[in-house]
Amino acid sequence: MIKFVSIKIINGILVLWGVVTCIFFLFNILPGDPATIILGQRASEENVKAIHRELGTDRPVITQYLHYLNDLSFISVHKPYNHKSLIYLNPSKYSWIPLFEIDKNYAVVLKIPYLRKSYITKRDVSEILIDTLPETAILAFFAICIASSIGIILGIFAALYKDSWYDKGSFIFATVFGMSAPSYLVGLIMAWLFGYKLAEYTGLSPVGSLYEYDEWEGQYISFKNLILPAFTLGVRPLSIVIQLMRSSMLDVMSQDYIRTAKAKGLSTFQIVVRHALKNAMNPVVTAISGWFAGLMAGAVFVEKVFNWKGIGYEVVDALSKNDLPVVMGATLIFATIFVITNTIVDIVYGFLDPRVRIK
Amino acid sequence: MQEKNPILEVCGLCTDFWVDGKYNRATENVDFKLYEGETLGIVGESGSGKSVSSLSVMGLIPIPPGRITSGKILYYSRSGVQMDLTKISENWYRKIRGDEISMIFQEPMTSLNPVMKCGNQVVESLRIHKNITYQEAKKITLDLFEQVQLPEPEITFNKYPHQLSGGQKQRVMIAMAISCNPRILIADEPTTALDVTVQKTILELLKSLQKTYRMGIIFISHDLGVISELADRVVVMYKGNVVETGHVWDIFNRPRHPYTKSLIACRPPLDKYLRKLPVVSDFMNLSETRQTDPEKEDFKIIFQNEENVITPEERKKELQKLISGERILEVKNLVVKFPRTKTILGKVTSWITAVDDVSFDVYEGETLGLVGESGCGKTTLGRAILRLVEASSGDILYRKGNILKMTETEFRPLRKKIQIIFQDPYSSLNPRLMIGDALVEPMKVHQIGRNYAERKDYVMNLLKKVGLLEEHFYRYPHEFSGGQRQRICIARALVLNPEFLICDESVSALDVSVQAQVLNLLNDLKKEFKLTIIFISHDLGVVKFMSNRMVVMNKGRIEEMGDADEIYNKPKTEYTRKLIDAIPKGDFTNSYFAVS
Numbered sequence: 001m002i003k004f005v006s007i008k009i010i011n012g013i014l015v016l017w018g019v020v021t022c023i024f025f026l027f028n029i030l031p032g033d034p035a036t037i038i039l040g041q042r043a044s045e046e047n048v049k050a051i052h053r054e055l056g057t058d059r060p061v062i063t064q065y066l067h068y069l070n071d072l073s074f075i076s077v078h079k080p081y082n083h084k085s086l087i088y089l090n091p092s093k094y095s096w097i098p099l100f101e102i103d104k105n106y107a108v109v110l111k112i113p114y115l116r117k118s119y120i121t122k123r124d125v126s127e128i129l130i131d132t133l134p135e136t137a138i139l140a141f142f143a144i145c146i147a148s149s150i151g152i153i154l155g156i157f158a159a160l161y162k163d164s165w166y167d168k169g170s171f172i173f174a175t176v177f178g179m180s181a182p183s184y185l186v187g188l189i190m191a192w193l194f195g196y197k198l199a200e201y202t203g204l205s206p207v208g209s210l211y212e213y214d215e216w217e218g219q220y221i222s223f224k225n226l227i228l229p230a231f232t233l234g235v236r237p238l239s240i241v242i243q244l245m246r247s248s249m250l251d252v253m254s255q256d257y258i259r260t261a262k263a264k265g266l267s268t269f270q271i272v273v274r275h276a277l278k279n280a281m282n283p284v285v286t287a288i289s290g291w292f293a294g295l296m297a298g299a300v301f302v303e304k305v306f307n308w309k310g311i312g313y314e315v316v317d318a319l320s321k322n323d324l325p326v327v328m329g330a331t332l333i334f335a336t337i338f339v340i341t342n343t344i345v346d347i348v349y350g351f352l353d354p355r356v357r358i359k
Numbered sequence: 360m361q362e363k364n365p366i367l368e369v370c371g372l373c374t375d376f377w378v379d380g381k382y383n384r385a386t387e388n389v390d391f392k393l394y395e396g397e398t399l400g401i402v403g404e405s406g407s408g409k410s411v412s413s414l415s416v417m418g419l420i421p422i423p424p425g426r427i428t429s430g431k432i433l434y435y436s437r438s439g440v441q442m443d444l445t446k447i448s449e450n451w452y453r454k455i456r457g458d459e460i461s462m463i464f465q466e467p468m469t470s471l472n473p474v475m476k477c478g479n480q481v482v483e484s485l486r487i488h489k490n491i492t493y494q495e496a497k498k499i500t501l502d503l504f505e506q507v508q509l510p511e512p513e514i515t516f517n518k519y520p521h522q523l524s525g526g527q528k529q530r531v532m533i534a535m536a537i538s539c540n541p542r543i544l545i546a547d548e549p550t551t552a553l554d555v556t557v558q559k560t561i562l563e564l565l566k567s568l569q570k571t572y573r574m575g576i577i578f579i580s581h582d583l584g585v586i587s588e589l590a591d592r593v594v595v596m597y598k599g600n601v602v603e604t605g606h607v608w609d610i611f612n613r614p615r616h617p618y619t620k621s622l623i624a625c626r627p628p629l630d631k632y633l634r635k636l637p638v639v640s641d642f643m644n645l646s647e648t649r650q651t652d653p654e655k656e657d658f659k660i661i662f663q664n665e666e667n668v669i670t671p672e673e674r675k676k677e678l679q680k681l682i683s684g685e686r687i688l689e690v691k692n693l694v695v696k697f698p699r700t701k702t703i704l705g706k707v708t709s710w711i712t713a714v715d716d717v718s719f720d721v722y723e724g725e726t727l728g729l730v731g732e733s734g735c736g737k738t739t740l741g742r743a744i745l746r747l748v749e750a751s752s753g754d755i756l757y758r759k760g761n762i763l764k765m766t767e768t769e770f771r772p773l774r775k776k777i778q779i780i781f782q783d784p785y786s787s788l789n790p791r792l793m794i795g796d797a798l799v800e801p802m803k804v805h806q807i808g809r810n811y812a813e814r815k816d817y818v819m820n821l822l823k824k825v826g827l828l829e830e831h832f833y834r835y836p837h838e839f840s841g842g843q844r845q846r847i848c849i850a851r852a853l854v855l856n857p858e859f860l861i862c863d864e865s866v867s868a869l870d871v872s873v874q875a876q877v878l879n880l881l882n883d884l885k886k887e888f889k890l891t892i893i894f895i896s897h898d899l900g901v902v903k904f905m906s907n908r909m910v911v912m913n914k915g916r917i918e919e920m921g922d923a924d925e926i927y928n929k930p931k932t933e934y935t936r937k938l939i940d941a942i943p944k945g946d947f948t949n950s951y952f953a954v955s
Contacts (some may be wrong), residue, residue, distance in 0.1 A: 275472050
């Protein structure tokens with residue numbers, strides 16, 4: 001089991017490295033000169049050069065790449081005494097714990113990955129992301145919770161009452177609202193219907209963030225505002241979970257060991273809970289977990305519709321202003337979350353299904 | 360036995376199944392009784408309704424598509440109450456299932472829950488019916504594991520099904536079935552998916568358990584040989600009807616129904632060699648279920664006369680002639696290894712040796728039998744000859760050319776000449792391809808025949824030769840029975856006009872009665888196409904019937920090799936003796952014919 005877990009973790013790190021490489025080269029070939037973004041169109045040549053020198057964008061691409069990796073790594077190499085060097089251990093950039101020195105010029109340190117600064121606001125990208133990430137994560141998390149808890153239960157019933165009106169009804173719901181309708185459309189309909197038309201009964205507002213400001217109370221957390229966006233974001237996964245759980249359940253219920261369980265004298269409820277569920281959950285768990293990061297990325301539209309101040313909101317903003325460090329940082333964060341959740345899921349999967357472990 | 364009280368009476372049971380828009384009769388007026396402490400064998404081919412009858416006793420027929428249209432299943436419960444199982448409520452039924460009536464299924468591989476520890480599956484069964492704690496149930500389970508002879512009960516208790524062998528899984532199933540000390544145990548083909556040697560131990564286990572627990576056993580099988588090892592009385596089923604019921608001795612010695620007679624006759628006899636195995640159609644008109652065809656009554660004469668028996672002298676002569684002929688295939692010091700564990704970088708750290716330094720020759724026109732338990736390397740050996748698996752070292756010479764040293768282009772013409780027939784006729788045909796097209800395809804690949812019409816003519820001709828009809832050209836695999844599919848697979852192998860055929864467990868998945876037909880077919884085709892055959896099987900009886908010489912394999916090595924008859928009569932090694940002992944003979948198998 002330890003070997004299984006460590007292999008999964010090493011795999012995850014390798015994937016992340018690949019992602020970093022892709023992000024770097026992708027954004028490197030994008031048009032747009034950082035110096036003009038920072039200084040504006042009418043900047044003097046000297047200032048432009050100075051910016052290039054500071055960012056290291058006048059160096060060869062491969063040097064830039066290594067520099068980027070060094071910035072992102074937890075353990076990195078720096079020149080602590082050379083102020084002009086690109087890898088000068090600048091306290092305004094990094095916060096670190098020194099590990100050891102190599103021949104007096106180089107120092108190896110343990111540090112928090114440095115995502116660089118926004119071209120526009122000059123704030124640390126990590127700071128921006130840390131501010132906005134929780135909002136998106138909470139949104140995605142609740143969307144997943146809604147989708148999986150409701151979806152699994154509805155899916156089980158659809159399988160047990162196969163071909164009934166209930167089964168067909170859930171299928172129509174899933175295909176129309178979940179698959180066919182785009183999320184911004186569903187979002188607009190939900191906001192209009194529950195946040196405006198039926199607002200008297202639901203008490204919900206069509207837009208709003210997790211943190212609300214009030215003239216008398218100051219900042220407060222509003223979970224009420226979470227309901228509509230989380231539902232909107234969760235509708236697609238919900239309908240996939242229903243369908244997935246239904247087919248997985250139908251498949252498991254026709255297995256020989258279910259017949260064995262029946263022959264033991266178990267009731268249908270006992271068979272479903274003790275024998276079928278654990279077997280049927282595997283494909284669903286894999287699917288759900290893979291979506292978490294995907295949902296955070298997908299939250300971009302929903303956040304825009306509901307004016308939810310999350311990471312997606314920030315990315316859309318940054319993209320329109322060509323603020324590359326923010327976009328790169330956000331992409332990297334999505335990728336990291338993706339890899340981490342997948343790794344955790346693989347390990348959980350190993351616990352759920354003993355057959356996976358032996359490979 | 361007859362004075363005892365019956366514990367189960369099935370009277371006039373009729374069941375239907377909804378297939379293709381209409382109800383098809385699965386069983387019709389099935390009657391049988393089970394007495395206390397007796398073993399009742401139900402025998403019949405697949406589709407004869409034997410499984411349906413037993414499942415209806417358990418109340419496990421899926422409704423829909425199934426339904427019970429009429430009849431009664433009377434059960435005399437532990438407390439002495441008589442009840443009709445077709446009428447009782449589901450709640451009541453659940454109390455009986457697993458407690459008073461329990462069942463063992465055919466597929467031990469899939470009948471256990473893969474994500475639950477073996478021990479807990481038995482514990483669960485105990486705790487549903489008995490008011491006991493987990494610890495008490497665990498203690499009983501460990502006792503049961505001891506009784507069914509599972510190795511190290513404490514460790515096996517915590518193992519998952521995939522960590523056990525097929526035989527061990529079936530033992531867990533048995534432990535589960537007998538856990539509540541049932542009155543009736545239904546065993547539905549419990550050994551069909553297992554090796555002969557494992558089958559023997561399971562049958563012995565069931566016998567001894569019955570003595571201890573005094574339960575009534577219903578034992579279902581397609582193989583009268585297996586039934587004869589265990590049963591007191593036998594019910595013979597054919598196309599949903601019970602055609603004969605009687606004491607096992609009577610069934611074997613005075614069979615009345617032609618179908619019973621054919622079942623007894625169609626297993627390859629062990630004491631003599633027949634040119635042709637008797638099949639069901641030799642005994643009865645297949646469209647009629649109940650009547651004996653008077654013209655076919657004299658089958659004894661057909662099959663037991665001297666013309667059908669190959670004398671030992673004749674066999675010797677034939678073998679001599681073959682051995683003096685040319686060697687078509689020479690296998691020299693062949694080794695096949697598979698990686699067992701790998702490091703993260705893919706470097707192999709340990710190997711499993713599937714075929715270990717094996718050498719033998721095959722002469723032109725002979726049938727070489729390859730026999731051994733599953734996992735002995737016989738299948739790997741067969742595939743290595745076709746280069747379907749990579750050999751690690753050694754040589755394989757085909758007509759003096761070294762197959763292992765050829766490039767893929769050099770080997771391609773040989774692929775046409777060497778063909779293989781696989782074990783499972785269900786999964787080796789593409790379900791979306793018409794039979795005809797599946798057969799024409801290899802001809803097109805190897806550029807045999809000038810155009811489609813010519814190839815189609817050839818294929819239709821071939822279909823007739825393997826005992827199918829021309830119109831089957833346009834059908835799809837699911838429309839055929841297991842035996843017919845295996846015929847299709849044979850036709851596919853023969854379509855390229857090969858000279859060398861490898862049959863890998865080609866009849867193991869078939870009913871005994873169908874197996875006889877396919878074996879006869881193979882022998883006929885061998886003559887017609889002048890084939891050389893390597894016949895691989897775990898069943899020594901079948902291998903002996905088919906082959907001139909025989910190779911016995913164990914753990915990747917050759918145990919012994921030589922004249923098939925000699926090996927059977929004078930086995931040199933302990934392992935071969937074990938294989939021969941494991942063949943279900945029954946004490947009566949030949950007595951019916953011995954009388955004549």
